[in-house]
Amino acid sequence: MSPAAAASRTLFPVVLSGPSGAGKTTIRDRLLAEARSPGFLFSVSMTTRAPRARERDGVDYRFVSRSRFEALVDSGAMLEHATVHGERYGTPRDNLDRAREAGAHLLLDIDVQGARQVWEAVAEALSIFIVPPTAERIARQLRGRGSESPEQLRRRLTNARSELKAAAEFDRLVVNDRIEEAVAEVSALVAEGLVPARRLGAADRRYVRRIIGELDAL
Numbered sequence: 001m002s003p004a005a006a007a008s009r010t011l012f013p014v015v016l017s018g019p020s021g022a023g024k025t026t027i028r029d030r031l032l033a034e035a036r037s038p039g040f041l042f043s044v045s046m047t048t049r050a051p052r053a054r055e056r057d058g059v060d061y062r063f064v065s066r067s068r069f070e071a072l073v074d075s076g077a078m079l080e081h082a083t084v085h086g087e088r089y090g091t092p093r094d095n096l097d098r099a100r101e102a103g104a105h106l107l108l109d110i111d112v113q114g115a116r117q118v119w120e121a122v123a124e125a126l127s128i129f130i131v132p133p134t135a136e137r138i139a140r141q142l143r144g145r146g147s148e149s150p151e152q153l154r155r156r157l158t159n160a161r162s163e164l165k166a167a168a169e170f171d172r173l174v175v176n177d178r179i180e181e182a183v184a185e186v187s188a189l190v191a192e193g194l195v196p197a198r199r200l201g202a203a204d205r206r207y208v209r210r211i212i213g214e215l216d217a218l
């Protein structure tokens, strides 16, 4: 991003990614509840997967059929889209307009394939990769959800590994050890308007390599 673009950057989208079990959803919900200006507007994604208990259409996701999803992709209505765990997920392009009209940062909780598409389309987007302090935490939280079959669990663990490998391309790593600290860290990065670099620092890259090693040893 050019220095002029960096200086005029105010309501940039904020992308949160990270392996399942990293606590992204909790961080996201805390950020949305913060009294801050500018605030965040949650980017409601579209998905073809079935709703889980307590999920509301239009609030947590917009649940659509595969044919409707693919028609929207074909018409260019998606900012990004990806297949995650065999289901389709995507961000409608007009979520960006909604955030701008609301005077808020669009807050996206999406996978790494989608994150790459967002920062390619929106140069000022800030990308933050959330990791748990240990690989065991990923496995434990995945099992704890209780809604996945052993086969789905294996698939999610494999997916977590490939997500971790993509972390090096993000602007910043946030370790979610204590939730309040992780939320404060993300909030501060947004407030200071961290300029995107699309590359983690060396220490953070080492940290991620350690988590991948732990995951392989489980």
Ligand code: 5GP
Residues within 6 Å of the ligand: 018, 020, 045, 046, 049, 080, 081, 082, 084, 089, 090, 091, 109, 110, 111, 112, 113, 114, 115
């Ligand atoms: P879940 O089905 O558990 O809600 O989400 C599974 C994964 O899909 C999570 O990593 C979540 O971040 C990702 N995801 C949710 N919405 C989107 C989206 O709109 N685009 C992309 N690329 N990934 C998404």
